[in-house]
Amino acid sequence: xxxxxxxxxxxxxxxxxxxxxxxxxxxxxxxxxxxxxxxxxxxxxxxxxxxxxxxxxxxxxxxxxxxxxxxxxxxxxxxxxxxxxxxxxxxxxxxxxxxxxxxxxxxxxxxxxxxxxxxxxxxxxxxxxxxxxxxxxxxxxxxxxxxxxxxxxxxxxxxxxxxxxxxxxxxxxxxxxxxxxxxxxxxxxxxxxxxxxxxxxxxxxxxxxxxxxxxxxxxxxxxxxxxxxxxxxxxxxxxxxxxxxxxxxxxxxxxxxxxxxxxxxxxxxxxxxxxxxxxxxxxxxxxxxxxxxxxxxxxxxxxxxxxxxxxxxxxxxxxxxxxxxxxxxxxxxxxxxxxxxxxxxxxxxxxxxxxxxxxxxxxxxxxxxxxxxxxxxxxxxxxxxxxxxxxxxxxxxxxxxxxxxxxxxxxxxxxxxxxxxxxxxxxxxxxxxxxxxxxxxxxxxxxxxxxxxxxxxx
Numbered sequence: 001x002x003x004x005x006x007x008x009x010x011x012x013x014x015x016x017x018x019x020x021x022x023x024x025x026x027x028x029x030x031x032x033x034x035x036x037x038x039x040x041x042x043x044x045x046x047x048x049x050x051x052x053x054x055x056x057x058x059x060x061x062x063x064x065x066x067x068x069x070x071x072x073x074x075x076x077x078x079x080x081x082x083x084x085x086x087x088x089x090x091x092x093x094x095x096x097x098x099x100x101x102x103x104x105x106x107x108x109x110x111x112x113x114x115x116x117x118x119x120x121x122x123x124x125x126x127x128x129x130x131x132x133x134x135x136x137x138x139x140x141x142x143x144x145x146x147x148x149x150x151x152x153x154x155x156x157x158x159x160x161x162x163x164x165x166x167x168x169x170x171x172x173x174x175x176x177x178x179x180x181x182x183x184x185x186x187x188x189x190x191x192x193x194x195x196x197x198x199x200x201x202x203x204x205x206x207x208x209x210x211x212x213x214x215x216x217x218x219x220x221x222x223x224x225x226x227x228x229x230x231x232x233x234x235x236x237x238x239x240x241x242x243x244x245x246x247x248x249x250x251x252x253x254x255x256x257x258x259x260x261x262x263x264x265x266x267x268x269x270x271x272x273x274x275x276x277x278x279x280x281x282x283x284x285x286x287x288x289x290x291x292x293x294x295x296x297x298x299x300x301x302x303x304x305x306x307x308x309x310x311x312x313x314x315x316x317x318x319x320x321x322x323x324x325x326x327x328x329x330x331x332x333x334x335x336x337x338x339x340x341x342x343x344x345x346x347x348x349x350x351x352x353x354x355x356x357x358x359x360x361x362x363x364x365x366x367x368x369x370x371x372x373x374x375x376x377x378x379x380x381x382x383x384x385x386x387x388x389x390x391x392x393x394x395x396x397x398x399x400x401x402x403x404x405x406x407x408x409x410x411x412x413x414x415x416x417x418x419x420x421x422x423x424x425x426x427x428x429x430x431x432x433x434x435x436x437x438x439x440x441x442x443x444x445x446x447x448x449x450x451x452x453x454x455x456x457x458x
Contacts, residue, residue: 002041002085006062010044010086013054018045018092029069029087033134035336035384036077036419040067040087047092049167049175049206056204057173059086059449066171067451068200070110070142073134075337076418078146078199082453088204090141096120097207104212105164105181110141110205117210126212129156132414133325141205147197149414151321154240154372155247155280156213158414160196167207168195171445179209194440199416200451202444216280219247220291221314224303225271229253229355232273233348235301236371239277240344242297244290248278249372253351256324256366256379263327266320269304273351275371276317324368325379331364332381334390336397336420340404341375341413353403354378361396363389375413401427422457 002021011019020026020043031037041064046052059066065085072079081087094111101124108117114135118127131150132138138148144166149158156162165179178191195202226232236249252260252274260266268274277294281287295305308314329335342350351367354376358365369377378400382393401411401424411421411428426434434456441448 002064006058006064007042009058010042010055013058014044014046014051018047019043029072029089030080032072032074032077032079033337034075034077034080034418034420035334036080036082038080038082039084040081041084043087043089045089045092049169052088052169052204052206053173053175055086055088056169056171056450060172060447063447063449065449065452068141068145068204070139070145071113071134071137073132073138074142074146074418075339075415076412076420078416078418078451078454079142080419082419085449090204091139093206094139099124101126103181106210106212108140108208108210110139110144110208112140114138114140114143121212122215125215127215128162128210129213130159130162133322140208140210144196144205144208145198145200146416147414149370149375151248151250151370153375153414154249154370155245160193162211163192163196163208164211165209166192166195166205168203168205170203171447171450175206176203181209183211197416199418199454201441201454202450204450214282216247217282218284218287219278219280219314220287221276221278221308221317222291222295222305223308223317224275224277224298224305225269226273226275226301226303228272229351230348231301231303232275232371233351235275235298235303236347237345238297238301239294240372242293244279244294246277246290246294246372247280248276249370250276250321250368251371251376252276252321252324252368253366255364256328256368259327259331259366260320260323263330264319264323266316268320271304274320275303276321321368328366328379328381332383334382334384334393336380336393337415338378338380338397338400339369339375339413339415340378340400340409340411341373342404342407342409344372344374346407346409347371347374347376350374350376350403350407350409354400357396357399357403360399361392363393363396365396370413373413374409398424417455419454419457422453422455425456
């Protein structure tokens with residue numbers, strides 16, 4: 001419960017216009033893009049590092065929980081204030097502070113939207129490669145906190161590979177700078193990589209320095225249609241193991257294609273799965289040579305290949321892929337978007353196991369995702385108002401995670417643990433590792449006020 005005295009102190013820090021206890025407003029911030037919900041006691045919008053520091057000092061003194069939040073596009077419950085308290089929304093810290101062309105670096109505040117930054121970089125021929133699906137609305141701070149990836153991660157990696165330096169406010173209110181402007185540095189522990197992907201549990205990120213990359217001048221796109229899930233998995237493995245470095249290697253199973261066909265008015269050949277490969281680079285000859293080799297490998301795996309001959313055809317292929325989530329959302333009232341990830345050699349087996357799990361529990365599971373790096377998105381579709389169907393959906397999710405771990409994979413490739421996967425955390429992490437993680441948390445957050453209840457759940 002948030003008292004009036006605390007609310008007045010928060011108003012003194014950020015101004016009354018940046019504090020709200022209104023029930024309707026709090027309900028709007030009670031969930032993210034996952035199935036999780038929890039009502040904050042108060043919502044605050046800081047605009048400076050100093051304000052963030054003052055809020056955390058106040059909260060730490062009174063032992064009030066604080067949950068950081070960006071745009072709320074998270075799919076695992078990371079910014080859901082499960083213990084109530086203060087919800088700190090970072091969207092008003094939204095300035096691009098510097099773009100350094102010579103060093104190919106950008107300094108931004110956490111509320112900058114991914115698309116906003118890339119639009120600003122376009123005139124300089126630069127871009128930030130990791131591209132989350134929610135890039136038109138998601139914030140850089142949220143992407144860093146979750147170590148977001150996206151379609152291009154198969155070639156360019158996740159946000160962890162592009163963060164050079166951070167300004168972080170610790171739960172005690174202390175402000176820390178860590179990292180360097182240089183591409184190489186081994187001076188002390190790598191705290192940048194500790195905070196990237198920490199899901200807002202160790203500190204509130206207030207400034208981010210990002211490495212940039214020259215925007216490729218050419219691209220080539222093709223789609224490939226597999227008669228079976230194993231053939232699709234084999235084709236992915238062959239393309240990835242030949243060093244062809246696609247900038248995207250995506251998959252959509254037949255249930256996803258059926259939904260997209262109805263949603264977007266598109267037609268697809270009869271198949272069990274559709275693969276999408278994109279190759280980018282700085283010369284046409286290089287890009288086309290790699291695409292031709294990928295085409296041969298897919299055809300050798302009994303896939304039917306269609307190469308996009310025009311920019312419009314390439315855009316149509318990507319329109320199909322980007323329609324997956326909204327198309328599936330129309331099928332059932334509720335959904336769980338998982339991101340269990342397996343080694344590339346196990347993609348075929350994981351696809352088959354997901355199909356078996358769907359049949360076992362009698363729930364529809366449509367799978368799409370980033371097959372080139374093994375990061376699959378099984379979407380469990382159900383009606384949460386039906387207790388029996390909800391229970392079967394939860395059991396199906398548990399079996400998906402167990403299957404990923406058995407195949408040498410991980411619970412999450414890019415969505416984070418948050419609340420949704422916290423109960424499964426020990427499936428992947430041993431007792432000694434969890435002990436070390438808890439010790440790090442305790443050292444930085446002695447009163448455990450920052451985003452409590454996430455990752456390991458207690």
